[in-house]
Amino acid sequence: MDLESYTATEEIAVKDTTQYDSDTDASSSDGDSFHPQLPAEAAERLQNLYEIVSERSEHLVGFPSCKDWDYSALFPxxxxxxxxxxxxxxxxxxxxxxxxxxxxxxxxxxxxxxxxxxxxxxxxxxxxxxxxxxxxxxxxxxxxxxxxxxxxxxxxxxxxxxxxxxxxxxxxxxxxxxxxxxxxxxxxxxxxxxxxxxxxxxxxxxxxxxxxxxxxxxxxxxxxxxxxxxxxxxxxxxxxxxxxxxxxxxxxxxxxxxxxxxxxxxxxxxxxxxxxxxxxxxxxxxxxxxxxxxxxxxxxxxxxxxxxxxxxxxxxxQSLGRDGIEKRVHMALDNAAYAEAKLKEMGIPAWRNRDSITVVFPEVHMDLKIKWQLATAKGASHLICMPNVTKTQIDAILADFAEYMN
Ligand SMILES: Cc1ncc(COP(=O)(O)O)c(C=O)c1O
Incomplete structure (x- = not known):
């Protein structure tokens, strides 16, 4: 296939992920039109899985996985x-x-x-x-x-x-x-x-x-x-x-x-x-x-x-280039410094190794560990400020922390 002339909908059976949007009601929708090859029950299961994974990946901050990429150009x-x-x-x-x-x-x-x-x-x-x-x-x-x-x-x-x-x-x-x-x-x-x-x-x-x-x-x-x-x-x-x-x-x-x-x-x-x-x-x-x-x-x-x-x-x-990677490193370090400082302001003894994007603090409540998937070992939990973790998200995490401190 000539990639330049490729259009996903016409030439190749590439699934458009918008079909999985969370406002889609799989149970009432016509499962056949979304997943023609699947029995309705399996289509519904797929829909549910999509919703769970979408929600969970929004709260993935304790493991070093980036998710701010778009590889859709490679679908063909x-x-x-x-x-x-x-x-x-x-x-x-x-x-x-x-x-x-x-x-x-x-x-x-x-x-x-x-x-x-x-x-x-x-x-x-x-x-x-x-x-x-x-x-x-x-x-x-x-x-x-x-x-x-x-x-x-x-x-x-x-x-x-x-x-x-x-x-x-x-x-x-x-x-x-x-x-x-x-x-x-x-x-x-x-x-x-x-x-x-x-x-x-x-x-x-x-x-x-x-x-x-x-x-x-x-x-x-x-x-x-x-x-x-x-x-x-x-x-x-x-x-x-x-x-x-x-x-x-x-x-x-x-x-x-x-x-x-x-x-x-x-x-x-x-x-x-x-x-x-x-x-x-x-x-x-x-x-x-x-x-x-x-x-x-x-x-x-x-x-x-x-x-x-x-x-x-x-x-x-190719898409980031060396400069793009360097910018992401500095952005992540900056966000880690922000998270560390904010945690300290809250009275939590957070710390980081030099030039590190991992912010370490004493083990947090199980609910927080589960919600934000905060890896914990030997009495310490951590937040990894990967480049996709924003200050807004850090604020949301800290707001949750604050609730458990009261
Ligand atoms: C220091 C270190 N080494 C090795 C691994 C294993 O890498 P992978 O999960 O890519 O197999 C990890 C994973 O988190 C790690 O943190």
Missing amino acids: FLSFPMNNVGDPYIESISKVSTRDIERDVLAFFADLLRAPVDKVWGYVTNGGTEGNLYGMYLARELYPTGMVYYSSSTHYSVVKNLHILRQQACEIQVQENGEMDYDHFRSIVMENTDKPAIVFCNIGTTMTEAKDDMNKIKAILDELEVSERYLHADAALCGVMCPFLPTRPAFDFADGANSMSISGHKFLGSPIPCGVVLAEKDLVEKIKRDISYIGAPDTTITGSRNAFTPLMLWYRI
């Missing part, structure tokens, strides 16, 4: 059985794909994360978890006897990944702000200097957006003369933000990372979870196997891979 691509199976850099015999678009996305991230040109490899994943698994897989292949060090603020999925990979690991304590306790790290590495060190660095922890400092980590490894080392950066939320922060943290390839994982549905935003993993190319060579069935090397975790998410990431990057 949902008509094709696209699949990016195999290595994104090598053309497969499976050609209904967005592999070249995926490569552009990877090039954008490689530049953003100061990866050495032509020495980095990557792919669009199903999310941050897969990218972290990939990083640890490469590390294990490089150093099968290595010891993985991760902090107790690390995302819960990482311990599971280490278990899957059967890697030896030590948990490192954290400081109050959620950042690695470097003294504890030093003391634990000291007991294991005979083993290569695989350090899982958090570049924005889940609960407090704390960033482990790669410079400090490298200095400790130098001091203890551990030369066999691998640094992975889990930059699920912050990978896109860090290059634009007022104080750039030590977090990327130029700072010593061997691999990095970022979630695509977080700061950039997409309705389908996705992410990007980047790693030094020579490490990936170690795990590569040629598969004649797809006519391409098998270098990724999954076989079939989503071809629509690279398209969304590409569309988002």
Whole structure:
């Protein structure tokens, strides 16, 4: 289909979402005209689901998901059985794909994360978890006897990944702000200097957006003369933000990372979870196997891979540009500062890590947790000021907080 001549209503059976508007009464409407393929009961269920999801996404402020995007221009691509199976850099015999678009996305991230040109490899994943698994897989292949060090603020999925990979690991304590306790790290590495060190660095922890400092980590490894080392950066939320922060943290390839994982549905935003993993190319060579069935090397975790998410990431990057992303970072930081200040004015001891959009405060009432989907752990709740969270919305949240303080 020629996209320029595409009109959704005439040429392709793309659903117009206005059919789901909340004032539509599915039970009394002619279900057949909305969902001709569905029995009336199923059509009604779909309508109800739409209303629930619409309402809930308005109150999603405790998890780092953006929702201020419009991918409707990409709807025509949902008509094709696209699949990016195999290595994104090598053309497969499976050609209904967005592999070249995926490569552009990877090039954008490689530049953003100061990866050495032509020495980095990557792919669009199903999310941050897969990218972290990939990083640890490469590390294990490089150093099968290595010891993985991760902090107790690390995302819960990482311990599971280490278990899957059967890697030896030590948990490192954290400081109050959620950042690695470097003294504890030093003391634990000291007991294991005979083993290569695989350090899982958090570049924005889940609960407090704390960033482990790669410079400090490298200095400790130098001091203890551990030369066999691998640094992975889990930059699920912050990978896109860090290059634009007022104080750039030590977090990327130029700072010593061997691999990095970022979630695509977080700061950039997409309705389908996705992410990007980047790693030094020579490490990936170690795990590569040629598969004649797809006519391409098998270098990724999954076989079939989503071809629509690279398209969304590409569309988002193209439409925002670097400047647009930078503006969103500053807007989010500004709103987080606003939320923190307002909470303090109300007498709530809120705090944030430096240059962070996550505002942390003591655990709130269950009703507030449920209404605003405020993630809570170890007695603390948080509000994440993603770029779609406005000051008006922050005011509405705080008005609810105030009710529960009386
Ligand atoms: C620090 C951190 N790492 C990894 C993940 C997992 O990422 P995903 O949900 O994209 O798999 C998250 C998710 O919130 C996270 O906060």
